[in-house]
Amino acid sequence: MEAHATSRLLCSMLLSIAAAATPTTALPADAQRIDDVARRGAEVMPFDLKATTHIFTRTPDGGVQSVVAKDSHDAGQVRLIRSHLKDIRAQFLAGDFAAPSHIHGPEMPGLRELKAAAPGQIAIAYAELPDGAQLTYSTKSPALVAALHAWFDAQLSDHGADAMAGHRHPGHGSGR
Numbered sequence: 001m002e003a004h005a006t007s008r009l010l011c012s013m014l015l016s017i018a019a020a021a022t023p024t025t026a027l028p029a030d031a032q033r034i035d036d037v038a039r040r041g042a043e044v045m046p047f048d049l050k051a052t053t054h055i056f057t058r059t060p061d062g063g064v065q066s067v068v069a070k071d072s073h074d075a076g077q078v079r080l081i082r083s084h085l086k087d088i089r090a091q092f093l094a095g096d097f098a099a100p101s102h103i104h105g106p107e108m109p110g111l112r113e114l115k116a117a118a119p120g121q122i123a124i125a126y127a128e129l130p131d132g133a134q135l136t137y138s139t140k141s142p143a144l145v146a147a148l149h150a151w152f153d154a155q156l157s158d159h160g161a162d163a164m165a166g167h168r169h170p171g172h173g174s175g176r
Helices: 002-021 031-044 075-093 098-104 111-116 142-162
Strands: 052-059 062-069 123-129 132-138 163-165
Touching: 052 132, 052 142, 062 075, 062 142, 075 098, 075 123, 075 132, 098 142, 111 142, 142 163
Parallel strands: 052 163
Antiparallel strands: 052 062, 062 132, 123 132
């Protein structure tokens, strides 16, 4: 019986690692949804979506959400990105996910699980980038890792051309 439980745990861990390494399969939402999300996003995000790119990178224990100015010399956009991500971090750590719920809808994939997480169950680190900022989400819970990945996929789909999966490619923003 104990060997069976160990095998199940090992399988669960391997599936989590494989899911983190698997590229996201988010398909872009239809044009109307992308427009609606952009309109609602402008009510929540102070920066210009068309002047920025959201980058969602899955990791084995969560993920990294970066927002960068398309023009790395646009100090105004960089300042607005940093301010917004600091605010979002504080809200999320307090269990307040009203912003993504408003932008993407209350049924956004992964959101229910993120809202239900116990305080401290998801760590969120803020870091500045030369052309924006990023939030790094990490958790030891495989269910919350899956929720973060679903949440990232939903944002990739809803933000269309203003978002990308994985790391920045050379020539984007600061070129890092």
